[in-house]
Amino acid sequence: MAQLATAKEDGAVHAASSPGRKPFRLSTLMSVLGTTPMIITAVGVFVICIIYSFVLSFTNSRIFPAFGADNFVGLEQYDRLWSTGRWLISVNNIWFFGLLSIVANMTAGYLLAVFMDQRIKQEDLFRSIFLYPFAMSLVITGLVWRWILDPNYGIQATVQGWGFEDFAFAPLVSSSTAIYGLVVAGIWNGVGVSMAIMLAGLRGIDGEIWKAAKIDGIPAWRTYLFIVLPMMRGAILTAFILQCVGVVRVYDLIVAMTQGGPGISTQMPAVFVIQHITDRSNVGLGMAAATMMLLPVVVLLALQAFAQWRANRVKESA
Amino acid sequence: MMTTETLAASSDAGITPRSRVEDGPRGAKPRTLTLARVGVYAFLVLAALFFLMPLWVMVVTSLKAMPEIQLRNIFQFPQQITFEPWLKAWDTACTGRDCNGLKPGFLNSVKITLVGTTISIIIAALNGYALSFWRYKGANILFGLLVFGAFVPYQVVIYPLIIALRELGLFGTFPGIIIVHTIFGMPILTLLFRNFFASLPPELFKAARVDGAGFWQIFFQIMVPMAVPITIVGVILQVTGIWNDFLFGTVFAGRENMPMTVQLNNIVNTTTGVREYNVHMAATILTAAVPLAVYFISGKWFVRGIAAGAVKG
Numbered sequence: 032m033a034q035l036a037t038a039k040e041d042g043a044v045h046a047a048s049s050p051g052r053k054p055f056r057l058s059t060l061m062s063v064l065g066t067t068p069m070i071i072t073a074v075g076v077f078v079i080c081i082i083y084s085f086v087l088s089f090t091n092s093r094i095f096p097a098f099g100a101d102n103f104v105g106l107e108q109y110d111r112l113w114s115t116g117r118w119l120i121s122v123n124n125i126w127f128f129g130l131l132s133i134v135a136n137m138t139a140g141y142l143l144a145v146f147m148d149q150r151i152k153q154e155d156l157f158r159s160i161f162l163y164p165f166a167m168s169l170v171i172t173g174l175v176w177r178w179i180l181d182p183n184y185g186i187q188a189t190v191q192g193w194g195f196e197d198f199a200f201a202p203l204v205s206s207s208t209a210i211y212g213l214v215v216a217g218i219w220n221g222v223g224v225s226m227a228i229m230l231a232g233l234r235g236i237d238g239e240i241w242k243a244a245k246i247d248g249i250p251a252w253r254t255y256l257f258i259v260l261p262m263m264r265g266a267i268l269t270a271f272i273l274q275c276v277g278v279v280r281v282y283d284l285i286v287a288m289t290q291g292g293p294g295i296s297t298q299m300p301a302v303f304v305i306q307h308i309t310d311r312s313n314v315g316l317g318m319a320a321a322t323m324m325l326l327p328v329v330v331l332l333a334l335q336a337f338a339q340w341r342a343n344r345v346k347e348s349a
Numbered sequence: 350m351m352t353t354e355t356l357a358a359s360s361d362a363g364i365t366p367r368s369r370v371e372d373g374p375r376g377a378k379p380r381t382l383t384l385a386r387v388g389v390y391a392f393l394v395l396a397a398l399f400f401l402m403p404l405w406v407m408v409v410t411s412l413k414a415m416p417e418i419q420l421r422n423i424f425q426f427p428q429q430i431t432f433e434p435w436l437k438a439w440d441t442a443c444t445g446r447d448c449n450g451l452k453p454g455f456l457n458s459v460k461i462t463l464v465g466t467t468i469s470i471i472i473a474a475l476n477g478y479a480l481s482f483w484r485y486k487g488a489n490i491l492f493g494l495l496v497f498g499a500f501v502p503y504q505v506v507i508y509p510l511i512i513a514l515r516e517l518g519l520f521g522t523f524p525g526i527i528i529v530h531t532i533f534g535m536p537i538l539t540l541l542f543r544n545f546f547a548s549l550p551p552e553l554f555k556a557a558r559v560d561g562a563g564f565w566q567i568f569f570q571i572m573v574p575m576a577v578p579i580t581i582v583g584v585i586l587q588v589t590g591i592w593n594d595f596l597f598g599t600v601f602a603g604r605e606n607m608p609m610t611v612q613l614n615n616i617v618n619t620t621t622g623v624r625e626y627n628v629h630m631a632a633t634i635l636t637a638a639v640p641l642a643v644y645f646i647s648g649k650w651f652v653r654g655i656a657a658g659a660v661k662g
Binding site (some may be wrong): 034057058059061062063065066068069070072073074075076077078079080081083086087096135141143146147149151158159160161162163164166168170171174175176178179181183184185186189191192196219223226241276279280282283286287290300301305308309314317318320321322324325328332 | 391397509593
């Protein structure tokens with residue numbers, strides 16, 4: 032019986048190990064069936080939905096999608112988008128917020144990782160403390176920090192109450208400083224992750240490097256900065272990508288902490304899009320904004336794919 | 350065999366072989382108590398205080414009565430502890446006209462998290478299994494699209510999804526929010542399972558094929574029992590992810606299924622009446638309790654989940 036099955040199914044085993052050219056068989060059907068949700072998601076959501084959004088950005092749809100002949104307005108929505116103050120501020124903010132929080136997050140993360148790497152006692156305890164904020168949602172992070180930064184009852188009032196009458200630390204009340212409040216909260220939430228990833232990267236460095244550096248008399252801080260850091264490209268890239276994805280998606284934090292205010296000073300693209308497809312019912316404009324959000328992602332992924340393709344070609348020709 | 354090695358290899362976060370990590374810290378040398386040593390601990394303790402401060406503030410605020418909060422000392426331990434704010438946050442706090450506290454949101458979040466996690470883990474395991482052993486024509490393209498999907502900003506696909514779910518009559522319903530969580534959890538979870546199954550020795554699969562086992566048989570009898578560790582990582586990732594979700598809850602869940610995070614935000618941002626900061630903080634702690642419990646119980650698994658969630662660049 033087993034023998035018979037072997038003979039019959041041999042082709043399938045072979046086919047599984049070399050996909051691409053194989054006859055149609057029941058097991059293939061099962062595989063397709065088993066992955067139906069994936070097929071629907073990959074094609075339906077990540078292709079069709081994106082195209083749908085893209086097409087809508089060329090229409091003047093308000094609440095509902097409108098595909099009539101006279102609904103297509105060409106690039107008008109993009110024109111409007113780039114002359115809308117709310118959007119321009121959003122774009123400015125996301126760059127500022129993104130750069131500041133990524134740099135601060137990764138610097139602090141590496142610093143913490145280096146200090147954690149000093150054969151300290153209670154390493155697990157410190158790790159838990161640095162990492163626990165990440166387990167909480169950004170809504171919670173935002174609400175807690177809004178309370179801490181409350182001008183009347185928060186840190187500012189408390190320190191003033193201790194006798195430092197001139198102490199001022201309430202970034203959220205002013206439109207020029209509110210974004211720093213968001214950065215502080217975001218860092219509190221996410222530094223632990225960068226720390227954990229980079230600490231793992233540090234521990235992955237070959238011990239010989241350390242011995243060699245010590246023999247050469249290089250001080251530890253220089254070894255960390257100039258020798259070890261460049262060797263941790265994988266960990267740094269991982270932490271960096273994680274941060275980037277988080278920054279582009281930042282929505283909860285803003286809604287919980289500032290609701291885009293004061294005024295529109297902490298607007299961000301993610302909030303802009305949601306506002307336009309809900310309250311402001313201007314889907315055409317919202318989809319133009321969404322397309323702009325997708326653009327940097329597509330460019331980066333294309334660059335990465337291109338680099339990989341080039342690397343493969345070099346390898347083949349060598 | 351199913352221990353840390355396989356897991357680290359499969360998590361594919363590109364960080365480090367597990368064995369090195371177990372070597373423990375390396376760092377500079379000093380073993381005796383030097384000034385540098387004191388500095389190291391001083392820095393770490395200060396950092397720890399910064400990270401713990403919000404938790405402290407949350408807890409002490411939630412245990413004070415409003416008059417004490419108005420004394421304007423956010424760090425001070427309550428002179429008189431009261432659990433009134435906690436009861437109110439759970440039972441009677443208002444969002445607009447409804448005054449049922451957080452409990453309906455809690456129940457909704459439990460339902461959404463349980464069902465959503467179960468379904469997305471099953472689907473992702475099947476995907477990973479099929480992608481590793483039963484690649485049909487085009488399967489790799491599908492996988493590529495899925496990985497691409499991990500980077501797509503949600504805002505790009507939310508509106509078409511609203512329209513599609515509305516057409517299906519699922520917008521604002523329980524199945525609707527489950528579908529949305531399944532979709533957006535799929536890229537990372539599938540990656541996780543695919544990398545895990547791909548790291549298994551192929552002989553395992555071939556032997557089962559020789560014995561005449563088919564697609565489902567191999568999956569349920571061989572792969573599922575082996576995939577326990579990676580499933581734990583996936584469950585942690587998805588439970589915290591779904592519980593902490595806010596955006597999808599606001600857009601897709603509808604009033605009936607409003608998750609706890611959305612309800613929390615509504616309670617805090619209700620503009621009518623006096624702002625009861627103690628109730629707000631109690632509500633915040635209640636909402637954070639589940640993911641915090643998951644974090645402290647799962648410990649190192651949680652870190653592994655994060656590393657695995659860091660999509661490979």
